[in-house]
Amino acid sequence: MxxxxxxxxxxxxxxxxxxxxxxxxxxxxxxxxxxxxxxxxxxxxxxxxxxxxxxxxxxxxxxxxxxxxxxxxxxxxxxxxxxxHDFWINFSLELPDRSQLPLFLKTMFRRQIEQLRSNPVLKRLYRWELSSENEMIVKIREQRERTGLKLIEKVSRLTGFPEKEIAVMASILTASITYLVMLEEFCPVYNGIALDGDSGWEQINEGIETLIDKIFADDRKKH
Structure with missing residues (x-):
């Protein structure tokens, strides 16, 4: 065409x-x-x-x-x-028990990155969504919000962390992933991380996993 x-x-x-x-x-x-x-x-x-x-x-x-x-x-x-195709709208809210939660969260963020990086159409439509404000877009955001709130509530209940803390951490990670994936088409490097190659994204994945490990390590110390 x-x-x-x-x-x-x-x-x-x-x-x-x-x-x-x-x-x-x-x-x-x-x-x-x-x-x-x-x-x-x-x-x-x-x-x-x-x-x-x-x-x-x-x-x-x-x-x-x-x-x-x-x-x-x-x-x-x-x-x-x-x-x-949206990752969060179609996300299953079945979570494992607490002992398996760190691995579940690491896998979840890896899948978000893989799914969005492999779908150039969705990346472009996210940019369209950012520049649009109509009833359809509002409904899409409401669907994501419902999923996000349910996920935050479940993780909070499993970990004992306050929902407000989980909400901030989840927002920073999910929004950063979405922004960086949309950016990779136009900006090959961000803070020294190569967005235009798998090695850079593996660096991001490893960083997310380190952060999750530290959060759960601190949680174990409290208990």
């Missing part, structure tokens, strides 16, 4: 916006999956700035009527992509 002014050409696609080739409302789930896949491909190749309803309809072969019906707008489609 290549942009040509405001027109997007979609090579190697069988579906075009011509008569009977337009997908109609037969299988909503399949159509939604197709639209989410298409918008992901478009953002991966050209970013989100020039995406419009006509481009999405042309590249997916789905009528504009269905895009509006299922997602409300192109912004609604992009928000749906975030909900589908």
């Amino acid at each position: 290549f942009p040509l002014g405001n027109i997007y050409l979609c090579p190697n696609r069988d579906m075009k916006m011509k008569g009977k080739n337009i997908i109609t409302e037969r299988d909503r789930q399949a159509t939604e999956r197709r639209l989410l896949k298409t918008v992901g491909e478009m953002i991966a190749e050209n970013g989100f700035e020039k995406i419009g309803i006509n481009a999405v309809a042309n590249c997916s072969g789905v009528s504009k009527v269905l895009i509006y019906r299922y997602f409300g707008s192109v912004e609604g489609l992009m928000a749906a992509y975030i909900r589908q």
Whole structure:
């Protein structure tokens, strides 16, 4: 798919916006999956700035009527992509017992980094989210907030640390990870850490693990 002014050409696609080739409302789930896949491909190749309803309809072969019906707008489609792939919205709140909690937290942060680094579309959509303020974005943030509060409450109960302390530590770590992953496309080095290579991210992972070990070591001293 290549942009040509405001027109997007979609090579190697069988579906075009011509008569009977337009997908109609037969299988909503399949159509939604197709639209989410298409918008992901478009953002991966050209970013989100020039995406419009006509481009999405042309590249997916789905009528504009269905895009509006299922997602409300192109912004609604992009928000749906975030909900589908967002680490915290889809995070399972099943936690292990206290003895396994340090390993669980280390693995959790590693997976957040791996998932976000491996999805350039999501990184770009997070930048879009930062520059947007609408009802769909508010709902996404509310979903993350609900997950975060439940996770903080559970970790606090397992460790005995006050929820306020857990909230601050969690916010610093999760926000830093998200910021640095979004930054790596434009800034190869941050505080001497190579963001454009696996070695730098392993350094970050090891630092997070050291911090978790120190927190739990201090906790053991108190008890």
